[in-house]
Amino acid sequence: MSLDKTGIAKRIAQELRNGWYVNLGIGIPTLVANYIPEGIEVEFQSENGILGMGPFPFDGEEDADLINAGKQTITAMDGAVYFDSATSFAMIRGQHVQLTVLGAMEVSQDGNIANWKIPGKMVKGMGGAMDLVASADNIIVAMMHSNKAGVSKMLKECSLPLTGVGCVKKVVTNLAVLDIKDGKFHLVERAPGVSVEEIVTATAGDLVVPNHVPEMKI
């Protein structure tokens, strides 16, 4: 049984390490904040200008001047700080943020990622994604293994305009955890109840499968 979005978020949350500053993209990545493992303290950076982002405000306590990069109303934790966009990307580009989690439309086996444009159809813009993927040493992509039409998003080469090249090292999907190295996908874990065959079938790029593929613990 493949994971739902919450499951993907829970699995990614296991990658968090104590003391990390973390930038979570819109969508599944945002959910990661809800599943921080016990004993782990991290601080969330939102690129529109807050470090120490807290949970959504209580009903009636929203502040139009306090939002995250997804334009959602939020709160600030004790020890939070606000800053301008140049400083925000100084943090990101200067590699002061230890982990970036973001979504993707496509990922290729050489670590390329596409998530900002479908020529002639959809052009929302890259927002901060190009800065994030070009800068961060540690990027995890959170996405469904295939699109709604059942076509694999784990490719030999991306077909859509790129967001960044050679930058993705780990992907967590509804089916599996994959590492990217040496120009190939490497199967690391499979979702509970998902067979290696299912993952192989759903992966269009080259996939290295070890003899033993452990099941995720969620």
Added chain:
Amino acid sequence: MSLDKTGIAKRIAQELRNGWYVNLGIGIPTLVANYIPEGIEVEFQSENGILGMGPFPFDGEEDADLINAGKQTITAMDGAVYFDSATSFAMIRGQHVQLTVLGAMEVSQDGNIANWKIPGKMVKGMGGAMDLVASADNIIVAMMHSNKAGVSKMLKECSLPLTGVGCVKKVVTNLAVLDIKDGKFHLVERAPGVSVEEIVTATAGDLVVPNHVPEMKI
């Protein structure tokens, strides 16, 4: 009778225009702040991080955390603001400061200036001077026309290591006001009681002298 340092400062103060932000260097330039013409409002920037610099503090009210670029204790006017060094030079480099007044060891007729180093003898460093002269559109040099040995500081070419090239457009000395254009000094005004001949003699560079040279009004 040539001007003293105060006289030079008074003459330069006449160049101030309402609403200008002004950076004053160490030495004679600092004195300019004492002679702002009536009806003129300017604000002083000191490159170590204050805009709206006020007079020296009263005895006993010095604050070690509030100094100017000459490391002197100062005060802050109403409307003052503190900022970091990068922001300070963003103001300077970005040409938000309308006038820079600084001292010099030598000035040449093509607008070059030297004021930071005497090889083998004195190396204090350029501080902010290189940024100031390379950035400002409007630079006035305040200096004595000749050095203590009587050697002209207004030269065909600077002999000392340069601080900036082609940047000085006006010099106010103890003897005269000179403009620099077309690769020559141009005599604009003479100090009260100083003859054109004295100025010609004290100027080693090419000097254009008009028929009538008015006396400064101080």
Added chain:
Amino acid sequence: MNKVVKDKVEGLAGIESNMTIMLGGFGLCGIPENSISRLVEMGVTGLTCISNNAGVDDFGLGLLLQGKQIKKMISSYVGENDEFERQMLSGELEVDLIPQGSLAERCRAGGAGIPAFFTPAGYGTEVAEGKEVREYNGKPHILETALTADFAIVKAWKGDTAGNLVYKATARNFNPMMAMAGKITIAEVEELVPAGELNPNEIHTPGIFVQRIFQGEKFEKRIEQRTTRQKH
């Protein structure tokens, strides 16, 4: 150094068709609402707008899009706006999409007299097309140039008569860099106080960057994504 102008009418005087204008804000947060409404009233057209986003259909820069006042948008993210997408896909609207960090840094550079800088963002993508690539620390970087504007319009929480500005929370975003990069910078503020009332240690934008300041008539401060939780 009094920078105060009476209102948005006086504040935006001199803005003409075909000019380049920077506008602060992220989404609808920290946008200069009063000035945008004035731009609608003025009816200037052919504008090049530099702004991280393009508003929503009926608020923010969306209002200028409705009136076809914008010729070109320079932004990082332009979703949530159907009219924008329609004009862009039909070719009526020129769009230059820039990585958000590069947009912020290019505005800062414009204000700081830095004409160009290298950044890793966008290397290997269409953003890098035609741009110089150079390797630093074993990583390719592209050369990006500074952005400036005829007018920058920013929105602050508090401002003083000398033009010093304080922003609130994440409404700060692009406002400080854009304030630096305008040939003329206009600030609309929620509260205008006499010089000396703001703590000089707590000012975000020094008044030297601001040429005109006025207190906005009315701030709707619309929320784009109202997300809340229940009290237990």
Added chain:
Amino acid sequence: MNKVVKDKVEGLAGIESNMTIMLGGFGLCGIPENSISRLVEMGVTGLTCISNNAGVDDFGLGLLLQGKQIKKMISSYVGENDEFERQMLSGELEVDLIPQGSLAERCRAGGAGIPAFFTPAGYGTEVAEGKEVREYNGKPHILETALTADFAIVKAWKGDTAGNLVYKATARNFNPMMAMAGKITIAEVEELVPAGELNPNEIHTPGIFVQRIFQGEKFEKRIEQRTTRQKH
């Protein structure tokens, strides 16, 4: 995210001879006094120090110069220090003099992941020797590269346990940029408060840039040029 260390001993642990260290301050204003005294105690030598100034003979970085702990100084202005001048002119001390604005911007760039940028400062002078020149807006600019350090040591007025810092008046100067540019950044503060006590809108250096923070034992805060006027 607790960044607190006990004292200067714990704060400066790991600094070794021949490392590159950035130190905040302008003249003697805003310098990390307690950390400098600890560097003297530690006796580390062969240091490359990046600091706008070099202290005076018996205070600030002058103390490290007395003990010949510094191999190289990267600064913009080094007057007011006889021992410095002696070591430099005799060739004992390497000195790299950098325009002040370029120094500030190079530190910021180091912290911000900008490996290089163009600036007009120093064009046509010996500072430009060997550097690439390019014309922008009709004016020549030189390419300057980022500066980083093994350790950056900064001094703030107040700090919280999360490493957020607030500076006072002109003691801010180079501290914020250097805080960004250290691989490890150490902050000594006059007052250390729990996270949540500083207003998040008024913080100058976000805690993300600071790895260790401690409250200094004692701040002499020596004044270099005491200038005053009489009350009338």
